[in-house]
Amino acid sequence: MRLPKRLLLAAGIAALAGRRAFPAPYDLRGKHVLLTGGSRGLGLALGRELAARGARLTLVARTERDLRLAAEDLRGRGAEVxxxxxxxxxxxALAAVMSAAHAFGDVDVLLHCAGLIQSGPLANMTEQDFRDVMEIHAFAPLRLVRALLPQLSRRRGRVLLVTSVGGKVAVPHLVPYSMSKFAAVGLGQGLRSELAAQGVTVTTVCPGLMRTGSARQATVKGRYEQEYALFATLDNLPLLSLGAAPAAHRIVDALVRGDAEVMVGGPALLLRYAQALAPQLTADALALGHRLLPGSGESDQPRLGVEVETPLTRNNPLKRAAEEDLNG
Structure with missing residues:
Protein backbone atom coordinates (compact mmCIF):
# COMPACT_ATOMS: atom_id res chain seq x y z
CA MET A 1 0.00 0.00 0.00
CA ARG A 2 2.94 2.36 0.57
CA LEU A 3 4.11 2.31 -3.03
CA PRO A 4 0.88 3.62 -4.60
CA LYS A 5 0.67 6.41 -2.01
CA ARG A 6 4.24 7.44 -2.68
CA LEU A 7 3.68 7.33 -6.41
CA LEU A 8 0.55 9.43 -5.97
CA LEU A 9 2.45 11.97 -3.88
CA ALA A 10 5.31 12.06 -6.41
CA ALA A 11 2.85 12.57 -9.26
CA GLY A 12 1.16 15.41 -7.40
CA ILE A 13 4.48 17.13 -6.69
CA ALA A 14 5.54 16.70 -10.32
CA ALA A 15 2.26 18.21 -11.51
CA LEU A 16 2.68 21.21 -9.24
CA ALA A 17 6.31 21.66 -10.30
CA GLY A 18 5.31 21.47 -13.95
CA ARG A 19 2.61 24.08 -13.44
CA ARG A 20 5.15 26.37 -11.71
CA ALA A 21 7.77 25.85 -14.42
CA PHE A 22 5.36 26.53 -17.28
CA PRO A 23 2.72 28.92 -15.95
CA ALA A 24 0.08 30.38 -18.22
CA PRO A 25 1.10 34.03 -18.68
CA TYR A 26 -1.39 36.72 -17.70
CA ASP A 27 -1.84 39.13 -20.59
CA LEU A 28 -2.16 42.69 -19.29
CA ARG A 29 -3.26 44.17 -22.61
CA GLY A 30 -6.57 45.93 -22.12
CA LYS A 31 -6.76 44.91 -18.47
CA HIS A 32 -8.07 47.45 -15.96
CA VAL A 33 -5.57 47.90 -13.12
CA LEU A 34 -6.45 49.82 -9.97
CA LEU A 35 -3.12 51.05 -8.63
CA THR A 36 -2.92 52.65 -5.20
CA GLY A 37 0.00 54.94 -4.44
CA GLY A 38 0.53 55.34 -8.17
CA SER A 39 1.33 59.05 -8.26
CA ARG A 40 5.07 58.95 -7.52
CA GLY A 41 8.05 56.78 -6.60
CA LEU A 42 7.65 53.05 -7.07
CA GLY A 43 3.93 53.47 -7.77
CA LEU A 44 4.64 55.71 -10.76
CA ALA A 45 7.34 53.31 -11.98
CA LEU A 46 4.78 50.49 -11.73
CA GLY A 47 2.30 52.59 -13.67
CA ARG A 48 4.83 53.06 -16.45
CA GLU A 49 5.59 49.33 -16.56
CA LEU A 50 1.90 48.39 -16.61
CA ALA A 51 1.18 50.96 -19.30
CA ALA A 52 4.03 49.60 -21.43
CA ARG A 53 2.30 46.22 -21.28
CA GLY A 54 -1.01 47.66 -22.46
CA ALA A 55 -2.94 48.00 -19.20
CA ARG A 56 -5.55 50.68 -18.53
CA LEU A 57 -4.93 52.43 -15.22
CA THR A 58 -6.96 53.90 -12.40
CA LEU A 59 -4.47 55.70 -10.16
CA VAL A 60 -5.42 56.30 -6.53
CA ALA A 61 -3.47 58.67 -4.29
CA ARG A 62 -4.12 61.47 -1.83
CA THR A 63 -2.54 64.45 -3.59
CA GLU A 64 -4.30 65.81 -6.67
CA ARG A 65 -1.22 67.62 -7.97
CA ASP A 66 0.91 64.48 -7.88
CA LEU A 67 -1.88 62.52 -9.56
CA ARG A 68 -2.17 65.09 -12.33
CA LEU A 69 1.56 65.01 -13.02
CA ALA A 70 1.61 61.20 -12.99
CA ALA A 71 -1.35 61.04 -15.38
CA GLU A 72 0.36 63.47 -17.76
CA ASP A 73 3.52 61.37 -17.66
CA LEU A 74 1.64 58.15 -18.40
CA ARG A 75 -0.59 59.63 -21.10
CA GLY A 76 2.54 60.92 -22.75
CA ARG A 77 3.60 57.29 -22.99
CA GLY A 78 0.32 56.34 -24.67
CA ALA A 79 -1.47 55.01 -21.59
CA GLU A 80 -5.20 55.22 -20.90
CA VAL A 81 -5.38 56.68 -17.39
CA ALA A 93 -13.41 56.89 0.56
CA LEU A 94 -14.06 53.40 -0.82
CA ALA A 95 -17.32 54.45 -2.46
CA ALA A 96 -15.57 57.24 -4.37
CA VAL A 97 -12.81 54.90 -5.53
CA MET A 98 -15.29 52.27 -6.68
CA SER A 99 -17.46 54.83 -8.46
CA ALA A 100 -14.53 56.36 -10.34
CA ALA A 101 -13.08 52.97 -11.26
CA HIS A 102 -16.46 51.98 -12.76
CA ALA A 103 -15.78 54.29 -15.71
CA PHE A 104 -13.29 51.70 -17.00
CA GLY A 105 -15.55 48.75 -16.17
CA ASP A 106 -14.73 45.89 -13.82
CA VAL A 107 -11.30 45.90 -12.23
CA ASP A 108 -9.07 43.07 -13.43
CA VAL A 109 -6.09 43.73 -11.17
CA LEU A 110 -5.73 45.39 -7.78
CA LEU A 111 -2.15 46.49 -7.15
CA HIS A 112 -1.68 47.96 -3.68
CA CYS A 113 1.48 50.06 -3.51
CA ALA A 114 0.36 52.89 -1.21
CA GLY A 115 2.58 53.04 1.82
CA LEU A 116 4.10 54.99 4.65
CA ILE A 117 7.63 54.83 6.03
CA GLN A 118 8.46 55.94 9.57
CA SER A 119 12.13 55.89 10.54
CA GLY A 120 13.34 56.42 14.06
CA PRO A 121 14.13 54.83 17.43
CA LEU A 122 11.42 52.78 19.12
CA ALA A 123 11.63 55.14 22.11
CA ASN A 124 10.21 57.94 19.95
CA MET A 125 7.47 55.88 18.30
CA THR A 126 3.95 56.23 19.67
CA GLU A 127 1.09 53.75 19.57
CA GLN A 128 -0.58 55.98 17.00
CA ASP A 129 2.43 55.51 14.70
CA PHE A 130 1.78 51.76 14.79
CA ARG A 131 -1.94 52.24 14.12
CA ASP A 132 -1.35 54.64 11.22
CA VAL A 133 1.01 52.32 9.38
CA MET A 134 -1.17 49.26 10.03
CA GLU A 135 -4.08 51.07 8.41
CA ILE A 136 -2.30 51.78 5.14
CA HIS A 137 -0.33 48.53 4.80
CA ALA A 138 -2.83 45.98 6.11
CA PHE A 139 -6.38 47.23 6.57
CA ALA A 140 -6.54 49.35 3.40
CA PRO A 141 -5.72 46.46 1.04
CA LEU A 142 -8.06 44.18 3.00
CA ARG A 143 -10.95 46.60 2.50
CA LEU A 144 -10.11 47.07 -1.18
CA VAL A 145 -9.96 43.33 -1.83
CA ARG A 146 -13.31 42.80 -0.12
CA ALA A 147 -14.94 45.61 -2.08
CA LEU A 148 -13.51 44.47 -5.42
CA LEU A 149 -13.85 40.73 -4.92
CA PRO A 150 -17.06 40.27 -6.97
CA GLN A 151 -15.40 42.00 -9.94
CA LEU A 152 -12.09 40.23 -9.53
CA SER A 153 -13.84 36.88 -9.28
CA ARG A 154 -15.91 37.50 -12.42
CA ARG A 155 -12.79 38.50 -14.32
CA ARG A 156 -10.57 35.79 -12.81
CA GLY A 157 -8.44 38.70 -11.79
CA ARG A 158 -5.31 39.25 -9.77
CA VAL A 159 -4.18 41.02 -6.63
CA LEU A 160 -0.63 42.14 -5.96
CA LEU A 161 0.46 43.48 -2.57
CA VAL A 162 3.73 45.41 -2.40
CA THR A 163 5.13 44.63 1.05
CA SER A 164 8.82 44.65 2.03
CA VAL A 165 11.75 42.57 3.19
CA GLY A 166 10.83 44.31 6.45
CA GLY A 167 7.84 41.96 6.45
CA LYS A 168 10.26 39.03 6.71
CA VAL A 169 12.97 40.49 8.94
CA ALA A 170 12.24 43.25 11.46
CA VAL A 171 14.72 46.07 10.99
CA PRO A 172 15.88 48.44 13.78
CA HIS A 173 14.42 51.97 13.61
CA LEU A 174 11.60 50.65 11.39
CA VAL A 175 9.61 48.72 14.01
CA PRO A 176 6.10 50.06 13.20
CA TYR A 177 6.85 49.65 9.50
CA SER A 178 8.11 46.09 9.97
CA MET A 179 5.13 45.14 12.13
CA SER A 180 2.70 46.37 9.46
CA LYS A 181 4.61 44.66 6.65
CA PHE A 182 4.60 41.36 8.55
CA ALA A 183 0.82 41.78 8.71
CA ALA A 184 0.68 42.55 4.98
CA VAL A 185 2.70 39.43 4.14
CA GLY A 186 0.35 37.34 6.26
CA LEU A 187 -2.64 38.95 4.58
CA GLY A 188 -1.21 38.14 1.15
CA GLN A 189 -0.57 34.52 2.08
CA GLY A 190 -4.06 34.12 3.53
CA LEU A 191 -5.77 35.75 0.57
CA ARG A 192 -3.76 33.58 -1.83
CA SER A 193 -5.11 30.35 -0.34
CA GLU A 194 -8.68 31.52 0.28
CA LEU A 195 -9.35 33.35 -3.00
CA ALA A 196 -7.91 30.71 -5.32
CA ALA A 197 -11.25 28.85 -5.31
CA GLN A 198 -12.88 32.05 -6.63
CA GLY A 199 -10.43 32.32 -9.50
CA VAL A 200 -8.41 35.17 -8.01
CA THR A 201 -4.61 34.91 -7.94
CA VAL A 202 -2.80 36.81 -5.18
CA THR A 203 0.90 37.73 -5.32
CA THR A 204 2.95 39.21 -2.49
CA VAL A 205 6.21 40.95 -3.34
CA CYS A 206 8.85 41.83 -0.74
CA PRO A 207 11.29 44.40 -2.11
CA GLY A 208 14.45 45.54 -0.39
CA LEU A 209 15.79 49.08 -0.59
CA MET A 210 14.84 50.86 -3.80
CA ARG A 211 15.94 54.15 -5.33
CA THR A 212 12.45 55.65 -5.57
CA GLY A 213 12.83 58.96 -3.74
CA SER A 214 10.89 57.56 -0.78
CA ALA A 215 13.32 58.92 1.81
CA ARG A 216 12.17 62.51 1.24
CA GLN A 217 8.55 61.48 1.88
CA ALA A 218 9.35 59.31 4.90
CA THR A 219 8.70 60.61 8.39
CA VAL A 220 11.67 60.65 10.72
CA LYS A 221 11.93 60.87 14.48
CA GLY A 222 14.68 61.05 17.05
CA ARG A 223 17.75 62.95 15.89
CA TYR A 224 16.09 64.18 12.74
CA GLU A 225 19.03 65.19 10.54
CA GLN A 226 21.15 62.16 11.43
CA GLU A 227 18.22 59.77 11.02
CA TYR A 228 17.33 61.17 7.62
CA ALA A 229 20.94 61.28 6.41
CA LEU A 230 21.44 57.61 7.24
CA PHE A 231 18.14 56.49 5.72
CA ALA A 232 18.61 58.57 2.56
CA THR A 233 22.16 57.30 2.05
CA LEU A 234 21.28 53.61 2.44
CA ASP A 235 18.20 54.08 0.26
CA ASN A 236 20.35 55.29 -2.63
CA LEU A 237 23.43 53.06 -2.44
CA PRO A 238 23.73 51.20 -5.77
CA LEU A 239 25.02 47.98 -4.17
CA LEU A 240 22.23 47.84 -1.59
CA SER A 241 19.30 49.36 -3.47
CA LEU A 242 17.55 48.65 -6.75
CA GLY A 243 16.48 51.25 -9.30
CA ALA A 244 12.77 52.03 -9.55
CA ALA A 245 12.39 50.86 -13.16
CA PRO A 246 14.03 47.42 -12.78
CA ALA A 247 12.17 46.92 -9.48
CA ALA A 248 8.86 47.69 -11.19
CA HIS A 249 9.73 45.34 -14.06
CA ARG A 250 10.41 42.45 -11.66
CA ILE A 251 7.25 43.15 -9.66
CA VAL A 252 5.02 43.17 -12.73
CA ASP A 253 6.75 40.01 -13.97
CA ALA A 254 5.73 38.35 -10.69
CA LEU A 255 2.15 39.50 -11.25
CA VAL A 256 2.12 38.11 -14.80
CA ARG A 257 3.55 34.77 -13.66
CA GLY A 258 1.12 34.57 -10.77
CA ASP A 259 3.85 33.90 -8.21
CA ALA A 260 2.77 33.42 -4.62
CA GLU A 261 5.63 35.40 -3.11
CA VAL A 262 8.75 37.05 -4.51
CA MET A 263 11.72 38.79 -2.94
CA VAL A 264 12.84 41.73 -5.08
CA GLY A 265 16.54 42.56 -4.99
CA GLY A 266 19.58 40.47 -4.10
CA PRO A 267 20.17 41.97 -0.62
CA ALA A 268 16.52 41.34 0.30
CA LEU A 269 16.84 37.71 -0.75
CA LEU A 270 20.07 37.26 1.21
CA LEU A 271 18.58 38.81 4.33
CA ARG A 272 15.54 36.55 4.12
CA TYR A 273 17.69 33.44 3.78
CA ALA A 274 19.95 34.58 6.62
CA GLN A 275 16.90 34.96 8.86
CA ALA A 276 15.53 31.56 7.84
CA LEU A 277 18.81 29.64 8.13
CA ALA A 278 20.47 31.45 11.05
CA PRO A 279 17.85 33.38 13.03
CA GLN A 280 20.02 33.73 16.14
CA LEU A 281 23.01 35.06 14.21
CA THR A 282 20.80 37.44 12.22
CA ALA A 283 19.16 38.74 15.39
CA ASP A 284 22.56 39.30 17.02
CA ALA A 285 23.85 41.11 13.92
CA LEU A 286 20.79 43.38 13.84
CA ALA A 287 21.13 44.11 17.56
CA LEU A 288 24.77 45.04 17.00
CA GLY A 289 23.82 47.22 14.05
CA HIS A 290 21.25 49.02 16.18
CA ARG A 291 24.05 50.26 18.44
CA LEU A 292 25.51 52.15 15.50
CA LEU A 293 22.27 53.99 14.67
CA PRO A 294 21.39 57.51 15.89
CA GLY A 295 19.96 57.66 19.39
CA SER A 296 16.54 58.85 20.47
CA GLY A 297 15.52 62.49 20.59
CA GLU A 298 13.49 64.53 23.03
CA SER A 299 10.49 65.02 20.73
CA ASP A 300 8.11 62.36 19.42
CA GLN A 301 6.82 64.69 16.70
CA PRO A 302 7.38 63.29 13.19
CA ARG A 303 8.96 65.38 10.45
CA LEU A 304 9.15 64.68 6.74
CA GLY A 305 12.57 63.84 5.38
CA VAL A 306 12.37 66.74 2.95
CA GLU A 307 11.93 69.10 5.92
CA VAL A 308 15.16 68.05 7.62
CA GLU A 309 17.46 67.92 4.61
CA THR A 310 20.81 69.60 5.04
CA PRO A 311 23.02 70.94 2.23
CA LEU A 312 24.98 67.69 2.49
CA THR A 313 21.96 65.39 2.04
CA ARG A 314 20.28 67.71 -0.47
CA ASN A 315 23.32 67.70 -2.76
CA ASN A 316 24.16 64.03 -2.28
CA PRO A 317 25.25 62.79 -5.75
CA LEU A 318 23.72 59.37 -5.04
CA LYS A 319 20.34 61.00 -4.40
CA ARG A 320 20.58 63.14 -7.52
CA ALA A 321 21.43 60.11 -9.64
CA ALA A 322 18.45 58.24 -8.20
CA GLU A 323 16.10 61.14 -8.96
CA GLU A 324 17.37 61.34 -12.53
CA ASP A 325 16.84 57.60 -12.91
CA LEU A 326 13.28 57.83 -11.58
CA ASN A 327 12.37 60.81 -13.74
CA GLY A 328 14.01 59.45 -16.89
Missing part, protein backbone atom coordinates in the same frame (compact mmCIF):
# COMPACT_ATOMS: atom_id res chain seq x y z
CA UNK A 82 -7.89 58.05 -14.93
CA UNK A 83 -7.20 59.32 -11.42
CA UNK A 84 -8.96 59.28 -8.06
CA UNK A 85 -7.89 61.55 -5.22
CA UNK A 86 -8.65 59.54 -2.09
CA UNK A 87 -7.11 58.39 1.16
CA UNK A 88 -7.23 54.59 1.09
CA UNK A 89 -7.05 54.46 4.89
CA UNK A 90 -10.46 56.17 5.06
CA UNK A 91 -13.23 53.55 4.80
CA UNK A 92 -15.64 56.26 3.60
Missing amino acids: QTVSADVTDPD
Whole structure:
Protein backbone atom coordinates (compact mmCIF):
# COMPACT_ATOMS: atom_id res chain seq x y z
CA MET A 1 0.00 0.00 0.00
CA ARG A 2 2.94 2.36 0.57
CA LEU A 3 4.11 2.31 -3.03
CA PRO A 4 0.88 3.62 -4.60
CA LYS A 5 0.67 6.41 -2.01
CA ARG A 6 4.24 7.44 -2.68
CA LEU A 7 3.68 7.33 -6.41
CA LEU A 8 0.55 9.43 -5.97
CA LEU A 9 2.45 11.97 -3.88
CA ALA A 10 5.31 12.06 -6.41
CA ALA A 11 2.85 12.57 -9.26
CA GLY A 12 1.16 15.41 -7.40
CA ILE A 13 4.48 17.13 -6.69
CA ALA A 14 5.54 16.70 -10.32
CA ALA A 15 2.26 18.21 -11.51
CA LEU A 16 2.68 21.21 -9.24
CA ALA A 17 6.31 21.66 -10.30
CA GLY A 18 5.31 21.47 -13.95
CA ARG A 19 2.61 24.08 -13.44
CA ARG A 20 5.15 26.37 -11.71
CA ALA A 21 7.77 25.85 -14.42
CA PHE A 22 5.36 26.53 -17.28
CA PRO A 23 2.72 28.92 -15.95
CA ALA A 24 0.08 30.38 -18.22
CA PRO A 25 1.10 34.03 -18.68
CA TYR A 26 -1.39 36.72 -17.70
CA ASP A 27 -1.84 39.13 -20.59
CA LEU A 28 -2.16 42.69 -19.29
CA ARG A 29 -3.26 44.17 -22.61
CA GLY A 30 -6.57 45.93 -22.12
CA LYS A 31 -6.76 44.91 -18.47
CA HIS A 32 -8.07 47.45 -15.96
CA VAL A 33 -5.57 47.90 -13.12
CA LEU A 34 -6.45 49.82 -9.97
CA LEU A 35 -3.12 51.05 -8.63
CA THR A 36 -2.92 52.65 -5.20
CA GLY A 37 0.00 54.94 -4.44
CA GLY A 38 0.53 55.34 -8.17
CA SER A 39 1.33 59.05 -8.26
CA ARG A 40 5.07 58.95 -7.52
CA GLY A 41 8.05 56.78 -6.60
CA LEU A 42 7.65 53.05 -7.07
CA GLY A 43 3.93 53.47 -7.77
CA LEU A 44 4.64 55.71 -10.76
CA ALA A 45 7.34 53.31 -11.98
CA LEU A 46 4.78 50.49 -11.73
CA GLY A 47 2.30 52.59 -13.67
CA ARG A 48 4.83 53.06 -16.45
CA GLU A 49 5.59 49.33 -16.56
CA LEU A 50 1.90 48.39 -16.61
CA ALA A 51 1.18 50.96 -19.30
CA ALA A 52 4.03 49.60 -21.43
CA ARG A 53 2.30 46.22 -21.28
CA GLY A 54 -1.01 47.66 -22.46
CA ALA A 55 -2.94 48.00 -19.20
CA ARG A 56 -5.55 50.68 -18.53
CA LEU A 57 -4.93 52.43 -15.22
CA THR A 58 -6.96 53.90 -12.40
CA LEU A 59 -4.47 55.70 -10.16
CA VAL A 60 -5.42 56.30 -6.53
CA ALA A 61 -3.47 58.67 -4.29
CA ARG A 62 -4.12 61.47 -1.83
CA THR A 63 -2.54 64.45 -3.59
CA GLU A 64 -4.30 65.81 -6.67
CA ARG A 65 -1.22 67.62 -7.97
CA ASP A 66 0.91 64.48 -7.88
CA LEU A 67 -1.88 62.52 -9.56
CA ARG A 68 -2.17 65.09 -12.33
CA LEU A 69 1.56 65.01 -13.02
CA ALA A 70 1.61 61.20 -12.99
CA ALA A 71 -1.35 61.04 -15.38
CA GLU A 72 0.36 63.47 -17.76
CA ASP A 73 3.52 61.37 -17.66
CA LEU A 74 1.64 58.15 -18.40
CA ARG A 75 -0.59 59.63 -21.10
CA GLY A 76 2.54 60.92 -22.75
CA ARG A 77 3.60 57.29 -22.99
CA GLY A 78 0.32 56.34 -24.67
CA ALA A 79 -1.47 55.01 -21.59
CA GLU A 80 -5.20 55.22 -20.90
CA VAL A 81 -5.38 56.68 -17.39
CA GLN A 82 -7.89 58.05 -14.93
CA THR A 83 -7.20 59.32 -11.42
CA VAL A 84 -8.96 59.28 -8.06
CA SER A 85 -7.89 61.55 -5.22
CA ALA A 86 -8.65 59.54 -2.09
CA ASP A 87 -7.11 58.39 1.16
CA VAL A 88 -7.23 54.59 1.09
CA THR A 89 -7.05 54.46 4.89
CA ASP A 90 -10.46 56.17 5.06
CA PRO A 91 -13.23 53.55 4.80
CA ASP A 92 -15.64 56.26 3.60
CA ALA A 93 -13.41 56.89 0.56
CA LEU A 94 -14.06 53.40 -0.82
CA ALA A 95 -17.32 54.45 -2.46
CA ALA A 96 -15.57 57.24 -4.37
CA VAL A 97 -12.81 54.90 -5.53
CA MET A 98 -15.29 52.27 -6.68
CA SER A 99 -17.46 54.83 -8.46
CA ALA A 100 -14.53 56.36 -10.34
CA ALA A 101 -13.08 52.97 -11.26
CA HIS A 102 -16.46 51.98 -12.76
CA ALA A 103 -15.78 54.29 -15.71
CA PHE A 104 -13.29 51.70 -17.00
CA GLY A 105 -15.55 48.75 -16.17
CA ASP A 106 -14.73 45.89 -13.82
CA VAL A 107 -11.30 45.90 -12.23
CA ASP A 108 -9.07 43.07 -13.43
CA VAL A 109 -6.09 43.73 -11.17
CA LEU A 110 -5.73 45.39 -7.78
CA LEU A 111 -2.15 46.49 -7.15
CA HIS A 112 -1.68 47.96 -3.68
CA CYS A 113 1.48 50.06 -3.51
CA ALA A 114 0.36 52.89 -1.21
CA GLY A 115 2.58 53.04 1.82
CA LEU A 116 4.10 54.99 4.65
CA ILE A 117 7.63 54.83 6.03
CA GLN A 118 8.46 55.94 9.57
CA SER A 119 12.13 55.89 10.54
CA GLY A 120 13.34 56.42 14.06
CA PRO A 121 14.13 54.83 17.43
CA LEU A 122 11.42 52.78 19.12
CA ALA A 123 11.63 55.14 22.11
CA ASN A 124 10.21 57.94 19.95
CA MET A 125 7.47 55.88 18.30
CA THR A 126 3.95 56.23 19.67
CA GLU A 127 1.09 53.75 19.57
CA GLN A 128 -0.58 55.98 17.00
CA ASP A 129 2.43 55.51 14.70
CA PHE A 130 1.78 51.76 14.79
CA ARG A 131 -1.94 52.24 14.12
CA ASP A 132 -1.35 54.64 11.22
CA VAL A 133 1.01 52.32 9.38
CA MET A 134 -1.17 49.26 10.03
CA GLU A 135 -4.08 51.07 8.41
CA ILE A 136 -2.30 51.78 5.14
CA HIS A 137 -0.33 48.53 4.80
CA ALA A 138 -2.83 45.98 6.11
CA PHE A 139 -6.38 47.23 6.57
CA ALA A 140 -6.54 49.35 3.40
CA PRO A 141 -5.72 46.46 1.04
CA LEU A 142 -8.06 44.18 3.00
CA ARG A 143 -10.95 46.60 2.50
CA LEU A 144 -10.11 47.07 -1.18
CA VAL A 145 -9.96 43.33 -1.83
CA ARG A 146 -13.31 42.80 -0.12
CA ALA A 147 -14.94 45.61 -2.08
CA LEU A 148 -13.51 44.47 -5.42
CA LEU A 149 -13.85 40.73 -4.92
CA PRO A 150 -17.06 40.27 -6.97
CA GLN A 151 -15.40 42.00 -9.94
CA LEU A 152 -12.09 40.23 -9.53
CA SER A 153 -13.84 36.88 -9.28
CA ARG A 154 -15.91 37.50 -12.42
CA ARG A 155 -12.79 38.50 -14.32
CA ARG A 156 -10.57 35.79 -12.81
CA GLY A 157 -8.44 38.70 -11.79
CA ARG A 158 -5.31 39.25 -9.77
CA VAL A 159 -4.18 41.02 -6.63
CA LEU A 160 -0.63 42.14 -5.96
CA LEU A 161 0.46 43.48 -2.57
CA VAL A 162 3.73 45.41 -2.40
CA THR A 163 5.13 44.63 1.05
CA SER A 164 8.82 44.65 2.03
CA VAL A 165 11.75 42.57 3.19
CA GLY A 166 10.83 44.31 6.45
CA GLY A 167 7.84 41.96 6.45
CA LYS A 168 10.26 39.03 6.71
CA VAL A 169 12.97 40.49 8.94
CA ALA A 170 12.24 43.25 11.46
CA VAL A 171 14.72 46.07 10.99
CA PRO A 172 15.88 48.44 13.78
CA HIS A 173 14.42 51.97 13.61
CA LEU A 174 11.60 50.65 11.39
CA VAL A 175 9.61 48.72 14.01
CA PRO A 176 6.10 50.06 13.20
CA TYR A 177 6.85 49.65 9.50
CA SER A 178 8.11 46.09 9.97
CA MET A 179 5.13 45.14 12.13
CA SER A 180 2.70 46.37 9.46
CA LYS A 181 4.61 44.66 6.65
CA PHE A 182 4.60 41.36 8.55
CA ALA A 183 0.82 41.78 8.71
CA ALA A 184 0.68 42.55 4.98
CA VAL A 185 2.70 39.43 4.14
CA GLY A 186 0.35 37.34 6.26
CA LEU A 187 -2.64 38.95 4.58
CA GLY A 188 -1.21 38.14 1.15
CA GLN A 189 -0.57 34.52 2.08
CA GLY A 190 -4.06 34.12 3.53
CA LEU A 191 -5.77 35.75 0.57
CA ARG A 192 -3.76 33.58 -1.83
CA SER A 193 -5.11 30.35 -0.34
CA GLU A 194 -8.68 31.52 0.28
CA LEU A 195 -9.35 33.35 -3.00
CA ALA A 196 -7.91 30.71 -5.32
CA ALA A 197 -11.25 28.85 -5.31
CA GLN A 198 -12.88 32.05 -6.63
CA GLY A 199 -10.43 32.32 -9.50
CA VAL A 200 -8.41 35.17 -8.01
CA THR A 201 -4.61 34.91 -7.94
CA VAL A 202 -2.80 36.81 -5.18
CA THR A 203 0.90 37.73 -5.32
CA THR A 204 2.95 39.21 -2.49
CA VAL A 205 6.21 40.95 -3.34
CA CYS A 206 8.85 41.83 -0.74
CA PRO A 207 11.29 44.40 -2.11
CA GLY A 208 14.45 45.54 -0.39
CA LEU A 209 15.79 49.08 -0.59
CA MET A 210 14.84 50.86 -3.80
CA ARG A 211 15.94 54.15 -5.33
CA THR A 212 12.45 55.65 -5.57
CA GLY A 213 12.83 58.96 -3.74
CA SER A 214 10.89 57.56 -0.78
CA ALA A 215 13.32 58.92 1.81
CA ARG A 216 12.17 62.51 1.24
CA GLN A 217 8.55 61.48 1.88
CA ALA A 218 9.35 59.31 4.90
CA THR A 219 8.70 60.61 8.39
CA VAL A 220 11.67 60.65 10.72
CA LYS A 221 11.93 60.87 14.48
CA GLY A 222 14.68 61.05 17.05
CA ARG A 223 17.75 62.95 15.89
CA TYR A 224 16.09 64.18 12.74
CA GLU A 225 19.03 65.19 10.54
CA GLN A 226 21.15 62.16 11.43
CA GLU A 227 18.22 59.77 11.02
CA TYR A 228 17.33 61.17 7.62
CA ALA A 229 20.94 61.28 6.41
CA LEU A 230 21.44 57.61 7.24
CA PHE A 231 18.14 56.49 5.72
CA ALA A 232 18.61 58.57 2.56
CA THR A 233 22.16 57.30 2.05
CA LEU A 234 21.28 53.61 2.44
CA ASP A 235 18.20 54.08 0.26
CA ASN A 236 20.35 55.29 -2.63
CA LEU A 237 23.43 53.06 -2.44
CA PRO A 238 23.73 51.20 -5.77
CA LEU A 239 25.02 47.98 -4.17
CA LEU A 240 22.23 47.84 -1.59
CA SER A 241 19.30 49.36 -3.47
CA LEU A 242 17.55 48.65 -6.75
CA GLY A 243 16.48 51.25 -9.30
CA ALA A 244 12.77 52.03 -9.55
CA ALA A 245 12.39 50.86 -13.16
CA PRO A 246 14.03 47.42 -12.78
CA ALA A 247 12.17 46.92 -9.48
CA ALA A 248 8.86 47.69 -11.19
CA HIS A 249 9.73 45.34 -14.06
CA ARG A 250 10.41 42.45 -11.66
CA ILE A 251 7.25 43.15 -9.66
CA VAL A 252 5.02 43.17 -12.73
CA ASP A 253 6.75 40.01 -13.97
CA ALA A 254 5.73 38.35 -10.69
CA LEU A 255 2.15 39.50 -11.25
CA VAL A 256 2.12 38.11 -14.80
CA ARG A 257 3.55 34.77 -13.66
CA GLY A 258 1.12 34.57 -10.77
CA ASP A 259 3.85 33.90 -8.21
CA ALA A 260 2.77 33.42 -4.62
CA GLU A 261 5.63 35.40 -3.11
CA VAL A 262 8.75 37.05 -4.51
CA MET A 263 11.72 38.79 -2.94
CA VAL A 264 12.84 41.73 -5.08
CA GLY A 265 16.54 42.56 -4.99
CA GLY A 266 19.58 40.47 -4.10
CA PRO A 267 20.17 41.97 -0.62
CA ALA A 268 16.52 41.34 0.30
CA LEU A 269 16.84 37.71 -0.75
CA LEU A 270 20.07 37.26 1.21
CA LEU A 271 18.58 38.81 4.33
CA ARG A 272 15.54 36.55 4.12
CA TYR A 273 17.69 33.44 3.78
CA ALA A 274 19.95 34.58 6.62
CA GLN A 275 16.90 34.96 8.86
CA ALA A 276 15.53 31.56 7.84
CA LEU A 277 18.81 29.64 8.13
CA ALA A 278 20.47 31.45 11.05
CA PRO A 279 17.85 33.38 13.03
CA GLN A 280 20.02 33.73 16.14
CA LEU A 281 23.01 35.06 14.21
CA THR A 282 20.80 37.44 12.22
CA ALA A 283 19.16 38.74 15.39
CA ASP A 284 22.56 39.30 17.02
CA ALA A 285 23.85 41.11 13.92
CA LEU A 286 20.79 43.38 13.84
CA ALA A 287 21.13 44.11 17.56
CA LEU A 288 24.77 45.04 17.00
CA GLY A 289 23.82 47.22 14.05
CA HIS A 290 21.25 49.02 16.18
CA ARG A 291 24.05 50.26 18.44
CA LEU A 292 25.51 52.15 15.50
CA LEU A 293 22.27 53.99 14.67
CA PRO A 294 21.39 57.51 15.89
CA GLY A 295 19.96 57.66 19.39
CA SER A 296 16.54 58.85 20.47
CA GLY A 297 15.52 62.49 20.59
CA GLU A 298 13.49 64.53 23.03
CA SER A 299 10.49 65.02 20.73
CA ASP A 300 8.11 62.36 19.42
CA GLN A 301 6.82 64.69 16.70
CA PRO A 302 7.38 63.29 13.19
CA ARG A 303 8.96 65.38 10.45
CA LEU A 304 9.15 64.68 6.74
CA GLY A 305 12.57 63.84 5.38
CA VAL A 306 12.37 66.74 2.95
CA GLU A 307 11.93 69.10 5.92
CA VAL A 308 15.16 68.05 7.62
CA GLU A 309 17.46 67.92 4.61
CA THR A 310 20.81 69.60 5.04
CA PRO A 311 23.02 70.94 2.23
CA LEU A 312 24.98 67.69 2.49
CA THR A 313 21.96 65.39 2.04
CA ARG A 314 20.28 67.71 -0.47
CA ASN A 315 23.32 67.70 -2.76
CA ASN A 316 24.16 64.03 -2.28
CA PRO A 317 25.25 62.79 -5.75
CA LEU A 318 23.72 59.37 -5.04
CA LYS A 319 20.34 61.00 -4.40
CA ARG A 320 20.58 63.14 -7.52
CA ALA A 321 21.43 60.11 -9.64
CA ALA A 322 18.45 58.24 -8.20
CA GLU A 323 16.10 61.14 -8.96
CA GLU A 324 17.37 61.34 -12.53
CA ASP A 325 16.84 57.60 -12.91
CA LEU A 326 13.28 57.83 -11.58
CA ASN A 327 12.37 60.81 -13.74
CA GLY A 328 14.01 59.45 -16.89
